[in-house]
Amino acid sequence: MVSRPGDIPRVLKKAGAGPWVLKAQVLTGGRGKAGGIRVVRASSQMKKNLLEMLGMTLVTAQTGPEGVPVRQVLLEKPMEPARELYFSVALDRRLGCALLIASSEGGVEIETLARNSPEKILKMEIGPSGALEDNQARELLFRLGLYDSDQKKSRERAQFFKNCVRAFFALDASLLEINPLALTAKGGLVCLDAKVTVDDNALFRHPELARYEKAACLSPAEKEAKAAGISYIPLSGDIGCMVNGAGLAMATMDLLKQHGGDPANFLDVGGGANVEQVTRAFKIILSDKNVKAVFVNIFGGIMRCDVIAEGVVSAAKVVKLSVPLVVRLEGNRKEEGAAILSKSGLDITSVGDLSLAAARAVELSRNHGRTP
Amino acid sequence: MSILAGKETRVLCQGITGSAGSFHARACRDYGTNLVGGVTPGKGGTFLDRIPIFDTVKEAAEKTGAGASMIFVPAPFAADAVLEAVSAGIRLIVCITEGIPVLDMVRVRHSIQARMAESIRREIQTRGGLEIGDPGVLDRHRVWLIGPNCPGVITPGECKIGIMPGPIHLSESAEPRTGKVGIVSRSGTLTYEAVWQLTALGIGQSTVVGVGGDPVPGTGFIEILAEFEKDPGTRAVLLLGEIGGSAEEEAARFFKEKMSKPLIGFIAGQTAPPGRRMGHAGAIIEGGSSGTAQEKISVLKSMGVAVAPSPAEIGATVQKVLASGGKG
DSSP, rough: OSGGGGGGHHHHHHHOOOEEEEEESSSSTGGGGGGEEEOOOOOGGGHHHHHHHOOOEEEETTTTTEEOOOOOOEOOOOOOEEEEEEEEEEETTTTTEEEEEEOOOOOSSHHHHHHHHHGEEEEEEEETOOSOHHHHHHHHHHHHTOSSSSHHHHHHHHHHHHHHHHHHTTTTEEEEEEEEEETTTOOEEEEEEEEEEEEEGGGGOOOOGHHHTTOOOHHOOOHHHHHHHHHEESSSSSEEEEEESHHHHHHHHHHHHTTTTTTTEEOOOOOOOHHHHEEEEEEEHHSHHHHHHSEEEESSSOHHHHHHHHHHHHHHHHHTTTSOOEEEEETHHHHHHHHHHHOOSSEEEEOOOOHHHHHHHHHHHOOOOOOO | OOOOOOOOOOEETTTTSSSSHHHHHHHHHTTEEEEEEEEEEEEETTTEEEEEESSSSSHHHHHHOOOOEEEEEOHHHHHHHHHHHTTTSSSEEOOOOOOOOOHHHHHHHHHHHHHHHHHHHHHHHHHHOOOOOOOTHHHHHOEEEEEEEOEEEEEETTTEEEEEEEEGSSOOOOOOGGOOOOEEEEHHHHOOOOOOHHHHHHHHTTEEEEOSSSSSSOHHHHHHHHHHHOOOOEEEEEEESSSSHHHHHHHHHHHHHHHHHEEEEEEEEETTTTTTTOOSSSSSOOOOTTTTOOOOOOOOHHOOOOOOGGGHHHHHHHHHHHOOOSOO
16 A cells, blocks of 8 residues: 555565555445556656656546545556445335345346346345354355355355355444455456445444544534534535525525525524524635535524524624625524514514525525625 | 324323433423323432432333333433333333434334344234234234434423423314324424424324434334324324435335325435434435435335425425315
8 A cells, every 4th residue: 555655665675566456445436447446567667657646636426626635556466356346234214124136147227227127136134143144154155156166265255255244243334335246267266346335323332433434534614514513515505605504405405496596505404503603604604615605594493593692693794704694594583583584784684584585595606795 | 183192191201301402301291191100220219300210111111001102311321221221111112312322223213123033923922822813912022112313202292202392282273174294204303394384384293203313223214104004193294304224215115005194205315415313323325326315206206295396385385285185
């Protein structure tokens, strides 16, 4: 594995003669087509290729136009697999359990295979033991054509699959996918590419995975949101949104779109929408220079609307709000809340009706010309 | 009438001495919930106001006769708290806690299923068999887990087990002939918004159930729809869904095949980008068209569900359906 140009001489010395396969280590799929996997035959070409890859931004079908930076490159011996298979363990939401999915046809889009020839896909539920039972491993070998009269080979292959299932549970994964899984000429199983998605909620018991999280490279605003316990996802529009509750936040974005607007973000400020939390949310929203108006939609349930209104006013003062602000407060003590907003002397439009409030935010975002 | 919880329900609170637990235990009691006790290991023998606290759920259930529990235990310990309630014989478990690892929930679900199967097996053993087609067998042995990551369950005017604001609800419709609406939802504040719109229109709610925003919930839409269908106090049902998974589509199919009461739906997340988790752990669109709001809405409509066109028109859509009296 190479992470820095300075590592290259040491790694090349250790690696010895080629040919080698260089694989960009990025948290996305579709690398091969985008130039993230290279076969290098001549040793003299290794350094040049490694240097090129380490600095590059990889744009694949799954990354979007901004791409992802390549920070690590893995060196591997090229191999000609006798066969390529597909193997994964995934959380099945409908069944509420882990589901093993495998096919004797690997290296392809599994979704395409599932659509066109579903009979070629094998599915097995993993039971309460959280392990692949011996009988399941046996069936897997028969169905994948991996059973060998050489008992040692069959046992090793069965153990490989059992270990994969163990890894899925040990890592608190929601997906562990090996595609392609290669059967070598000598009869061994080798992972040529793998993806593992770990459940965010389980990271507290996996301190060893913290270093991978850094590699996900969040923007400063996303990092700030994470630290504040705010769910924030930047989008491409120009109306900043601050809402309490994820479902209402999504519904609010939908409503803006229906009125012809374009949300700049998804933001769930959380249950306790206090002054500190609202201030941090404002800062995060306004760090996006495309934002031309901010729409605050808060349902005051346990938290009273007058308390939220005071929070919004003091937060708007702290961040010196420079774009129009539309606030819709509904629920407990909303009249008192609206009065606090209108008396604040700030450029705050308070609208009680949800639909009208969204329409107003869209209108203000259009009218607001920010000096370049 | 109502489903799951009512005046008679005796409720415990697990994690009652934590800040959220004590705040909401008091709020539930003040609403009128029959909150009979709390559980915090090591605090047994003390009281929150006049609510007795116990070390274990088993002891609390024995001493108070509680049949329901509301859980505020922190995420790393919440799955175990659910299992403790299950083995103490609690039949309605409402888990408010957010952020529980999904594989913990998978284990909890397996345990609850095993518990119910074992309970039925014992009845068969004791009685020497079941009557064929006994419709009550599931009700007699069922353990309900609502949540996690949910606002809870409320039967307005009777029993609130959760964090929802009580006063926004309406226990009787302004015009009794209108009848009441049951609500099942994956969301929190969006549910409050919908409840508030109904209340403003004078439409009462029979029971409101938040099944939670996690990928593997303890209870799904269909099980709740079936209860509402049986409940004589529920005239129509409102389902609030969101992107991710296929629970809404399956609910719509269940509605078409098995329900006589009208179903009104709303799906949040039409503008959500694919592959990103939108706050709720379950709200993510996974590849292709599966799980998108557009896909869900079109399935709902094709099954005869009346879909509210915007979050601002949820109440109005329900009102229209109630006035027309029929399906869709």
